[in-house]
Amino acid sequence: MSFREAYKLVTKQSIRWFPGHMGKGLKQMQQKLRSVDCVIEVHDARIPFSGRNPEFQHTISGGAKPHILVLNKKDLIEVREQRKLANELQEREGIEHVVFTNCKDQQCLGVKRIIPLAHNLISSSQRFNREGLKEASVMVFGVPNVGKSSLINVLRNKTLRKKSATQVGNTAGVTRSVLERIKICDDPLIYMIDTPGILEPRISDDEMGMKLALVGCLPDHLVGEELIADYMLYWMNKNRRFEYVKTVGLQNPTDSIAEVLVSYAKALGLERKIKNLHGQIVLMPDVLLAARKLIRQFRDGDFGGMNLDR
Ligand SMILES: Nc1nc2c(ncn2[C@@H]2O[C@H](COP(=O)(O)OP(=O)(O)OP(=O)(O)O)[C@@H](O)[C@H]2O)c(=O)[nH]1
Ligand SMILES: [Mg+2]
Structure with missing residues (x-):
């Protein structure tokens, strides 16, 4: 694959x-x-x-x-x-x-x-x-x-x-x-x-920026949790690290972060109310909460040790 x-x-x-x-x-x-x-x-x-x-x-x-x-x-x-x-x-x-x-x-x-x-x-x-x-x-x-x-x-x-x-x-x-x-x-x-953590004023290497975001050196909202989760998925697939598959309730690896987050939100029962086109309130999988949980697990080492620069 x-x-x-x-x-x-x-x-x-x-x-x-x-x-x-x-x-x-x-x-x-x-x-x-x-x-x-x-x-x-x-x-x-x-x-x-x-x-x-x-x-x-x-x-x-x-x-x-x-x-x-x-x-x-x-x-x-x-x-x-x-x-x-x-x-x-x-x-x-x-x-x-x-x-x-x-x-x-x-x-x-x-x-x-x-x-x-x-x-x-x-x-x-x-x-x-x-x-x-x-x-x-x-x-x-x-x-x-x-x-x-x-x-x-x-x-x-x-x-x-x-x-x-x-x-x-x-x-x-x-x-x-x-x-x-x-x-x-x-x-x-x-x-x-002790000193405050300091970054370069402008992180010109995009992938380096995503790695810094994934391990938590930047506030999450700056990049967005769903994008951070997307980078995590990209990196894990590329490096044949499929530990996430079972956790998020999938059968096979996938390249689609939407698929991962929807599956994970369903597995965890995370839902949020939204209004549909007809003005009715419907329940949808809460992908943002799922992304937050996934990133937290990655950072806590739940998917195993990872050297992102390898
Ligand atoms: N898994 C793990 N977590 C650690 C380790 N050392 C620190 N942490 C956690 O990393 C987080 C950041 O720790 P801090 O000591 O506040 O980091 P800092 O570099 O002083 O951060 P700033 O002051 O924001 O620049 C905290 O949640 C710590 O508990 C470690 O060796 N292993
Ligand atoms: Mg500190």
């Missing part, structure tokens, strides 16, 4: 989401860079390459500071992908320090590696104006909703046994400004700075 080679686009223009707090956050980050000894870039492991514009990263990370790439939400990709990805990132982008984490798991080995690794890199780097200082500051940055605040909280919970210090949420844009530094370790004395 062959499937379609295209997905529906939002509009003719590319996706834009650059609210005021992002521009302001970016400026605050650049100002704080002088007092930072290491930067941790957090990204979603399901899109290891998409959304990580190297030029843009350079402005944020200052280039010269020790850099760690944390690929978070590793619970949502297949384990065997990890080593391949680390090699690929090294070859393609020269990134030496890649750590895979699951911030929802206190016992995660990746989480445990972060403080010793940051401490080592800082100790062996030139700290310019900060030479001789006992304490170190680490700035965490990345696109929205990848788990930057979760990482700070899990590290702080683990080492200091202190409660969360920065707000976490399952929508993009929870952290809205560069926060005051948060202590995450006493010995060595390390602070972390």
Whole structure:
């Protein structure tokens, strides 16, 4: 069976989401860079390459500071992908320090590696104006909703046994400004700075935009839940991932998102009232609610681990 080679686009223009707090956050980050000894870039492991514009990263990370790439939400990709990805990132982008984490798991080995690794890199780097200082500051940055605040909280919970210090949420844009530094370790004395998730002002690569939307780095209404579900369907079919078929109550895979959503809405008993041409109220399958539920399941990993950049 062959499937379609295209997905529906939002509009003719590319996706834009650059609210005021992002521009302001970016400026605050650049100002704080002088007092930072290491930067941790957090990204979603399901899109290891998409959304990580190297030029843009350079402005944020200052280039010269020790850099760690944390690929978070590793619970949502297949384990065997990890080593391949680390090699690929090294070859393609020269990134030496890649750590895979699951911030929802206190016992995660990746989480445990972060403080010793940051401490080592800082100790062996030139700290310019900060030479001789006992304490170190680490700035965490990345696109929205990848788990930057979760990482700070899990590290702080683990080492200091202190409660969360920065707000976490399952929508993009929870952290809205560069926060005051948060202590995450006493010995060595390390602070972390949480920052708002920042995207490129204009996402010019359409498919990259859809991937970012599918994993939740953009607010859903910006692209529309039905279009996000359509991209999900396109991607899963193309990659022969048919786990959705049974869930939505179909017998076979299909290329039609309408068919998927109607079937799923019926299976779940989701209906909405609409007026027909004769002015009568009739019940129709609620495809919007079905799309929301489908996307949520994809994001929660119900259809298995997926690396969308594979
Ligand atoms: N499955 C999974 N979910 C995670 C993980 N880490 C964080 N999350 C969830 O991802 C969502 C976003 O987490 P945040 O820590 O708020 O992300 P953020 O990068 O700070 O987001 P912004 O402040 O909006 O830029 C929350 O619902 C977290 O519970 C992880 O390792 N695995
Ligand atoms: Mg945050």
